[in-house]
Amino acid sequence: MPRKIDAVDFFYLSMPEIQDIGDGSQDALLVRVVAGDLVGWGECEASPLVTIASLITPMSHSACKPVAASVLGQVIDSPADIERIHHQVRHNSMDLLQADHALSGIDVALWDLLGKIRQEPTYRLLGFPQARPKVPYHSVLFGDTAQETLFQAQEARRQGFRAVKFGWGPFGHAGLQEDIDQVVAAREGLGQEGILCVDAGTVWTTDVDEASKRIKVLEECNVTWLEEPFHTGGLHAYLELSKRLRVKLAGGEGAHNEFMAQHMIDYAGIGYVQVDTGRVGGITSAKRVFDHAAAQGVQFVNHTFTSHLALAASIQPYAGAADHPLCEYPGQLSALAWDLTHEHILRDDNGEITLPDAPGLGITPNLDAVRKYLVDTTIEVGGRVLYRTPSV
């Protein structure tokens, strides 16, 4: 018998102190979808408070409805049901910008739920007979100094990582020579064989000439990709830099729907597309991006910098694709993000990771940790309480 969605609950989790650094794992928005006696879990990679508001806000007009209105009471029994709910949220909340981030976590939770209903891993419901091992790249922030980055790269190598990505921190902010020193240090620490990627965190907005000053060091250090030199919308800038640089460009984490990621594939000359299932519209949208990337000869790589629940969700859309072997593996998780799940996706003897062969995402939240990091939140509008932190 098809199940009905009885509840959609958002939980705002946070470390006690949030630092002003690029570490997105310092807080989390956990999503629980309940259908009868089954529960699906997901995570939005988004501002928790703002995304909660988008779930429960009063309607503004027919195309600006609260996200919950398009999900509660819906029937779920097949992938087509998720597609339908997904489309309804997008349509009914078209003018509610934050809705895409809310939808993302809900969509992930729906795929987890459907996997539990069908007793299948999510990736199988997406059409992959099995999950292939992925080569995880250790994803960390640049050190405050090149020396620190050198140590981090050496440590990653010692831990057996075959690939490392450095990003954010002082890169692009401290000056050209500092950037050069950082990349050289990363390569030195990693050794000549390791895969080295660099993430500029959109620092040059659309300034191709400023980005181009790093061409020499990126090429000489044999960097595999330069990620996000520009704003996600700077398609012309991407394309222009892609013509000047032998290193491939990567981007897409800023995409909050499949269209934006497809534009990067179609117009920006990127070699790698990296969407975050917790932002792009969940597994449904990420799978569409994967399909388009594969058809266009662009590599798909997950973007993930948070918990292993989010990590598991982010790999589902390309789990079975042997020719898309790389995988972002967050290397500096906050205690919250690590504690959040019972299970963790760990490297095997080959240094590779594989999704669990279990119903849904195969990763479940640790409710003790949820309670520990839970932030009490109340939203009251016109004398009515529209949101109060649900009980776990």
Next chain:
Amino acid sequence: MPRKIDAVDFFYLSMPEIQDIGDGSQDALLVRVVAGDLVGWGECEASPLVTIASLITPMSHSACKPVAASVLGQVIDSPADIERIHHQVRHNSMDLLQADHALSGIDVALWDLLGKIRQEPTYRLLGFPQARPKVPYHSVLFGDTAQETLFQAQEARRQGFRAVKFGWGPFGHAGLQEDIDQVVAAREGLGQEGILCVDAGTVWTTDVDEASKRIKVLEECNVTWLEEPFHTGGLHAYLELSKRLRVKLAGGEGAHNEFMAQHMIDYAGIGYVQVDTGRVGGITSAKRVFDHAAAQGVQFVNHTFTSHLALAASIQPYAGAADHPLCEYPGQLSALAWDLTHEHILRDDNGEITLPDAPGLGITPNLDAVRKYLVDTTIEVGGRVLYRTPSV
């Protein structure tokens, strides 16, 4: 002496009842920016509650900060200061999706404030020596039946409007024949001379063949533009339809930054670009879109369906451009949206409208109306009240 921004206040206004129709004027988010003894006003075309949350949310990480953090305490004395604040919001709140909608109203209020500091109309600060008259098109929802649409078109003609746009309502939902009847009725009511535009409200998502079934009636009824047949991101679909259809395409209201609107100009084959200053990033972003449109031979038209404060803001970015003469003029404002401002922009004897020659936007909110429609809102996180409706 340069002024410092002392306060940024958001006010959630609403009609007592919100109907499930495409009328975006049923609620409003009013923005007040205070610098010493001067005040600037703006409006976000956005979900009020969610946008309030984006103003005051706790920081998630360095690129996901509350919008207020990049505005409060900033110096404002020149257009370059607004550009700087604008850039900071975008940079510091890159991962906060709703921030673009919040920024939009703040940016409008900053341009109003700067006009008051400099004692100049905003359009003059944007480089236009004077505001040109615009031909307002009466913008209304399709009637529930073709008969109702006929009456509305006749009424618009009787009121002396030279241009009318019908949109949303049953169009695209009721069936092909119903759509044909609607367009025929609109043309019949308006007469052969009037400018007739049709707004499909993204109803066909990316389905070019479904949209194409309306080609014959759109061409036979001499429609000036077909607006938003597809999702803002459906660039391929737009381009394909633009090749099949002699009627020009219009779109852009879904753009929440200048990049998205520029992509429509560059890749989608549209003839008219219509951004909403209350969504795209305010007057700063809308002016960039205008500059790009003008350079590419695409007509710029404001998108506005709310108050005359928003209307005044939406015309500033192309106020002085004589060769971009059309202007959306909301024709079915809610009592709230009409009451919200002391002044209204009315048609002159030529049936045209012109921006007021007064400092800033030249339109001021009626604070009695603000108090009347104000919705008390409280947001509490971790035991701290982060937002409570400010006093007017």
